[in-house]
Amino acid sequence: MELNDRKIQILQAIIMNYLETAEPVGSRTISRRLPLGLSSATIRNEMSDLEEMGLIVQPHTSAGRIPSTKGYRLYVDHLMGLSGKPMERFDQLRGLLQNKYVQLDSLMKEMGDILAELTKYTAIVDMPQFRKTRIKRLQLVPLDQYSMILVVVTDGNIVRNNVIRTRHPLQVEDTYRMTDILNEHLAGRTFDAITPEEAAAMKREMQADSTMMEGVWDAISNMLRYADNIDVFTSGATNILNFPEFSDIARARALMEVFHEKDKMLSLVDYDLKEDESMKITIGSENTIEQLKDCSVVTATYKYGGQNIGSISVVGPMRMDYDRVIGTLDYLVKDFQNMFADNEEKEQKKPTE
Amino acid sequence: MELNDRKIQILQAIIMNYLETAEPVGSRTISRRLPLGLSSATIRNEMSDLEEMGLIVQPHTSAGRIPSTKGYRLYVDHLMGLSGKPMERFDQLRGLLQNKYVQLDSLMKEMGDILAELTKYTAIVDMPQFRKTRIKRLQLVPLDQYSMILVVVTDGNIVRNNVIRTRHPLQVEDTYRMTDILNEHLAGRTFDAITPEEAAAMKREMQADSTMMEGVWDAISNMLRYADNIDVFTSGATNILNFPEFSDIARARALMEVFHEKDKMLSLVDYDLKEDESMKITIGSENTIEQLKDCSVVTATYKYGGQNIGSISVVGPMRMDYDRVIGTLDYLVKDFQNMFADNEEKEQKKPTE
């Protein structure tokens, strides 16, 4: 059967109506709504065809139609008018991204919160892969005789820190000297770019400089290797409670639970995308996670240095306002990427050593 | 009417039964359960008295009884057997508290998560008042020509950092020198202990040392004044969905919403306690927050240097397992306080300047 223009118009009308009301759409509604001057009977015939084509389904015999996964897919891929309207309320985020506060965890959390608030859906933020960003500066901060904190600042002024313990008593001057050596070797590079041979060489060189460096390098390389917290944040999980499709408490709970299962969320936001697409939409049964079979997920990835280093997702009901979600995500990701880019520029005027 | 021993036994039986089942308790149930050899009719008489005393209520005429706020209060204050049984699963937290990872936000968040998981209720963690803890060390980390990060480590190896911008171009050596000056003046003191006069004097002294210090001191004092993030974290908010009393979606949503209103949560965990009590229990209608009228809140405060600096709370249904919650909270708070105490000891062996 051919999907002619009229069928498309009707499908679109059904979907848009359903997006608003969350109620099955009947032929009369469409007949009145569409300015085609067609009676409900004609619409019924067309709807019957659309159902046969698998684009819409009937919850039960005497109900209206709702879009199927396939129907949404068609809508998202071809029918949806991408409104590039500028988003308000982003100023708040802008402020954050302008380096005012740069604790990675807090930043990502805040991003998720804002996204959840803007979209009214649930946001899932995947931590950027620290190891793929460039080290701007390292600094050892002495704490007491046997411990210090290693502060690492990477591009985007992302700060992370770990406690390091040593076997030999520390002097404050030692930490300064070690800091200088560390920066000399590592500043301006990404963690990933450091080969094992190089690391070994660095270690030897450092130990030659001071016996005390011994434990330090191990701790550092340890941190670099393991401390890349692959992690996800979920924000606005409870937003889904506002949608009638999840007013069943059991279903709501199942969703809540899955939102807090980190491995499932990680598999969800997996940003293993083709190079050219930066936005992935998974609709209903296309989801691999059982509990999300009635949900849609829009995932946007962000890049750094040409590589995907993380992603941001929105999870909502299948009748999600795809248009707005995509617009918001797009804006958000671009801003976030700019944060890294801006700092790369500034990098030119380094503090003079 | 006198609350004799038998009445107390019956009340206790009613409460304990209701804690388990969340169903109104009938006279027959008590008659069978209590080894007093009393018939249900006798129990009914006693229950009638207990109701007259306001300790139990009937949801409707032909239903069993459930404890009233007053009844729970009596139970919590006098009847409950405080089982000091040691808690398992705390090892995880122990690890965290042993300085392995010391980002304040993450630590507090993790504490909330563990508490929520252990109790199966919702945990609310109030950030410790940074300003009342003692500064162990400050460190300026240069970023680029016009910005650097001020890292502050306080007792308990709590790390916080803020970006500082300057008008004058920076040299790396400057940041080292400034760091030394900062530590000389501020290390070992609490933010609160610094008087305005003292601060002004410090500023003058610093500016004499270097013109570049100008903007720096302002930024620092700014950070100390405003950056004490009075904040709360809510963990396991969705746990309450598991309780039948909140299976009504509207009520569940109202609760969820209130959990995310930071000011309300702050008012909730207000740790304005009498000096001698470290645990406050608010039951049902005793709550000032409307949405929590059916909930109970157990709040434990933690001290540092003799002052309350924060609190940890558990929110659950009125038929909460008070006993277990109190035990868990008590354990958690003690451990957390030890973290500060331990580090105070270590403080003796400072790194040699």
Added chain:
DNA sequence: TGTTAGCACTCGATGCGATAGAGTGCTAAC
């Protein structure tokens, strides 16, 4: 050939009455 009016049919939602059952309060007997 496409469109439409008309109509029988389906099925969920709603409302109502009857019923069952849990639990009470009261009374009278022990």
Added chain:
DNA sequence: GTTAGCACTCTATCGCATCGAGTGCTAACA
């Protein structure tokens, strides 16, 4: 003081009739 017995109350549940939205089909129409 305790208890058996009983009438009473109230909720929860089930069946049943009804309503109405919406469909599919057929026949007539342009």
